[in-house]
Amino acid sequence: MATIHLIGGEKGGVGKSVVARLLAQYMIDNEVPFTGFDTDRSHGALMRYYSGFASPTIIDSYQSLDAIMEAAANQPEKHILVDLAAQTFEPLARWIDESGVLELAAELGINLCYWNVMDSGKDSVDLLGKLLDKYGTRLNYIIVLNQLRDDNFTILEKSGIKERALAAGAKFITLKRLHAPAMTKIDSMSYSFWAAKNKDPDAVNGLGLLERQRVKMWLDHAYKEFKSIGL
Numbered sequence: 001m002a003t004i005h006l007i008g009g010e011k012g013g014v015g016k017s018v019v020a021r022l023l024a025q026y027m028i029d030n031e032v033p034f035t036g037f038d039t040d041r042s043h044g045a046l047m048r049y050y051s052g053f054a055s056p057t058i059i060d061s062y063q064s065l066d067a068i069m070e071a072a073a074n075q076p077e078k079h080i081l082v083d084l085a086a087q088t089f090e091p092l093a094r095w096i097d098e099s100g101v102l103e104l105a106a107e108l109g110i111n112l113c114y115w116n117v118m119d120s121g122k123d124s125v126d127l128l129g130k131l132l133d134k135y136g137t138r139l140n141y142i143i144v145l146n147q148l149r150d151d152n153f154t155i156l157e158k159s160g161i162k163e164r165a166l167a168a169g170a171k172f173i174t175l176k177r178l179h180a181p182a183m184t185k186i187d188s189m190s191y192s193f194w195a196a197k198n199k200d201p202d203a204v205n206g207l208g209l210l211e212r213q214r215v216k217m218w219l220d221h222a223y224k225e226f227k228s229i230g231l
Contacts, residue, residue: 002072002110004080009117010127012086015146016117017045020083022222024050025193033078035071040085049192059088065095072110102138117144120153129161132168141170142229147177173225178218182211193219
């Protein structure tokens with residue numbers, strides 16, 4: 001069974017592309033075949049860091065989005081990663097609804113999974129509520145609690161929305177924050193996460209020994225979280 005992983009969250013700056021990159025690196029490291037689609041026209045992360053595995057997708061073009069379903073139908077042995085840019089949920093939902101994507105996925109045996117990446121703020125909580133209002137139990141959800149700002153998700157805990165998500169079958173994972181200077185170096189050097197944890201003898205300002213160690217520990221934690229949900 002093919003699985004389409006829609007990696008979104010709607011709000012900008014919550015770490016959607018980092019999650020997409022982590023998933024790509026996880027699949028490479030575990031020899032899991034996958035194909036990536038990148039909807040960010042300005043600075044697509046999959047196209048930048050994992051260009052050999054990804055292709056660009058135009059979010060407001062049905063023909064372009066159709067290629068995602070075609071890939072899942074024609075390559076059932078592969079996982080399909082779709083990195084959704086901020087504020088792309090409306091055109092995505094319109095394509096899903098008007099094209100009968102959920103119905104076709106059920107007919108073809110394609111698992112459709114929405115990764116909702118969120119920070120600890122109220123905006124992210126409200127957007128998760130709107131996602132549940134829209135699709136209820138019709139989607140498979142993985143809620144990524146990204147600790148990029150802090151690890152206090154009290155707003156979510158008190159909102160009642162976490163209980164709604166759990167009732168809809170959602171799975172929750174936590175993504176720890178990587179030390180900011182290390183992430184800055186990774187991005188400035190356009191490193192994949194594999195390159196970030198291995199010494200680059202040609203880099204003048206590459207990651208130091210302890211920075212690479214912090215990347216390894218961060219990756220290990222993320223991989224354990226992925227495995228905890230059966231990925």
